[in-house]
Amino acid sequence: MMVAETVLEEQVVYARPASLRDVPTHYCPGCTHGVAHRLVAEVLDELGIRERTIGVSPVGCAVFAYKYFNTDGCEAAHGRAPAMATGIKRVRPDMVVFTYQGDGDLAAIGTGEIIHAATRGELFTTIFINNAIYGMTGGQMAPTTLPGQYTSSSPAGRDVETAGFPIRMAEVIAGLPGAAYVARRSLHNVKEIMKAKKAIRTAFKVQLAGLGFSMVELLSACPTNWSMSPPEAMRWIEEAMVPYYPLGDFKVAEGVEALLKER
Amino acid sequence: MARGRIEINEDNCKGCTLCTIACPQGVIVMATDHPSAKGYYPAMFVDPEGQCTGCALCAVACPDVCITVYRQVPAKTRPQEAAV
């Protein structure tokens, strides 16, 4: 008789998700656009929906997102991704549709589009990258720029007397009737990244269940335009951004509660 | 404690250092002598004492998906052995 001995075997416990093409990205070192891409790709893999997903890319640093996601994709004019996603989803309700948008894209030039898409309860998912700045164009002030924050167009710091206060988009969208799931998470450390992934998964499940519009706002680092090293940028998210942009679920409509309890 | 190891794709690494901060075992260090083809000093896995546990926290932190993580797990009993 043979006694089974414990033989150790090497297993891959983490590898690039199939939904993310194996190409280098153009993002700066430490830019968490890369983390956000990876999380979305992991969720698409885990839900087994890669083959029927269409991503809509923004104008902004993520303009080439359609080249990075291994899904179908297209590129919208600045801020218009929600309008394009609306059209795609209505024509092809069998597809999973998401927009990936920055804060200049979603919270400035495209505010109208996102508000009305959410109000109508369009059945797509929005991944909203809040890095408190216009990254692509050289670090100008965004609607999300914090009070006192230095940017290339607010060299003395954002003056709320003239520029007003930063807009909390997750809370705004959560107030709209068609929004089924709206959450804010952060990408500044491993623990928060894991929570962000769970929220992204919930958002896609809300779409699959046809419950309404879903959006996850992600606090994201722009080390280049913040003039910080990547570790400094992560600390700045935690110490400056999170206090102004609280993390949590802002809208959990009927039917979504059950999805939250799933793993 | 589980044993593991990682592979880092140096060509995609941008030297951001975030994996070195995420690793609880301190077995990732930044290169200081050889820049990558892109001109960054890449992260390197240096684990002479086999301290890596394959926890994958480094891979979760990496914005450029450079890290593949392996872990030693007990192999399933082989069918021919089970038949005896």
Ligand SMILES: Cc1ncc(C[n+]2csc(CCOP(=O)(O)OP(=O)(O)O)c2C)c(N)n1
């Ligand atoms: C109609 C139009 N207006 C203005 C621009 C210039 N522009 C390009 S990207 C951008 C802002 C990008 O910022 P954000 O959406 O925050 O994305 P990030 O680059 O930070 O990821 C602007 C204003 C444009 N491309 N098209």
Ligand code: SF4
């Ligand atoms: S400019 Fe900022 S947002 Fe754009 S890729 Fe660089 S770090 Fe990322």
Ligand code: SF4
């Ligand atoms: S798998 Fe865990 S222990 Fe191994 S290098 Fe990565 S973070 Fe460190």
Ligand code: SF4
């Ligand atoms: S986190 Fe990724 S890109 Fe950054 S240094 Fe480590 S391996 Fe390189």
